[in-house]
């Protein structure tokens with residue numbers, strides 16, 4: 001049999017570079033198993049997708065049941081109980097009464113939010129934040145500002161998109177209060193000098209920046225933003241694609257603040273491992289979205305709705321959202337001593353979005369070294385941050401506590417070793 005690596009290189013576009021040389025065979029719980037039978041603890045879960053790990057019986061059963069009926073139906077064809085039930089379950093954890101538009105990927109849900117915002121406000125302006133990642137199709141890419149490499153080959157992007165700094169204390173070198181004041185000042189200046197608030201349709205924000213480095217904004221940020229939007233009739237869309245579905249210790253990260261966004265964008269873990277995304281929005285906005293002006297072939301796929309619903313039920317029954325909060329607190333306690341090492345810029349987290357940030361200068365090479373050593377110790381880690389200066393942990397929410405504790409201990413050891421300290 002010809003080498004898999006060579007076949008891959010010939011058969012698959014190289015635009016997605018490979019992070020590891022692993023050849024995967026299957027997954028089992030929190031572990032991935034390669035073709036030689038070696039087991040790796042997966043702390044990146046397909047980039048925050050496999051919320052219950054691999055092979056969860058409830059998800060497999062839901063998939064089998066739905067597969068026996070049908071795998072796909074265009075959502076515009078007729079009524080489907082499984083899709084309605086899933087939408088109702090989403091309403092139950094986001095905002096009651098918000099109708100749901102289904103897509104397939106995070107970027108599609110972002111596109112839907114942008115189109116709904118422009119269509120219902122009649123305004124064109126869109127505001128997003130530096131360090132944000134909202135996807136890679138033209139609309140969402142116009143908001144993404146976490147690395148110029150995502151954008152530069154594809155300009156010009158969608159017009160009338162404006163960026164201001166996210167209140168990211170470490171990135172800005174400011175205290176949380178100063179970072180908040182800085183962002184407020186930038187936004188007010190933008191609205192005074194470049195675009196009148198009456199021309200702004202929507203502000204799109206990650207309640208915790210994901211790709212940007214697991215940045216948790218100061219507590220006052222979202223309430224202030226929400227009030228600003230309300231005052232000017234600007235819609236507020238929260239992108240919960242990465243931070244949602246219980247990962248931060250609440251169903252959605254925006255729920256740590258007392259706000260009710262106009263639109264909520266979901267993806268990744270929503271389908272329990274199958275691709276599906278959603279955009280839930282205020283009922284009066286959805287009512288004004290002219291039928292037939294937007295749509296999708298696969299969006300709201302019933303198999304993905306079935307697995308997503310099964311995952312949600314398990315999360316409810318096993319109280320995995322509260323558990324994510326508790327495990328996150330434990331993780332921070334274990335990792336926080338690393339903060340004292342020279343070369344570590346920050347250790348932070350909200351629930352099971354946990355990050356170790358290295359100082360910018362050597363950040364990327366240190367992160368690479370940590371990931372390589374992690375792999376040698378059977379642990380799959382993933383980078384984040386504008387220059388890949390961050391290691392982010394996003395384990396399955398049902399990871400065994402003892403296994404996670406041991407992995408965190410190993411990680412501390414690895415980081416100390418890589419920083420040249422004592423192993």
Ligand SMILES: Cc1ncc(COP(=O)(O)O)c(C=O)c1O
Nearest residue numbers: 105106107133134135210241242
């Ligand atoms: C916050 C956020 N929004 C949107 C996206 C885009 O999702 P997708 O890759 O499914 O298009 C991502 C992907 O990482 C994300 O983290």
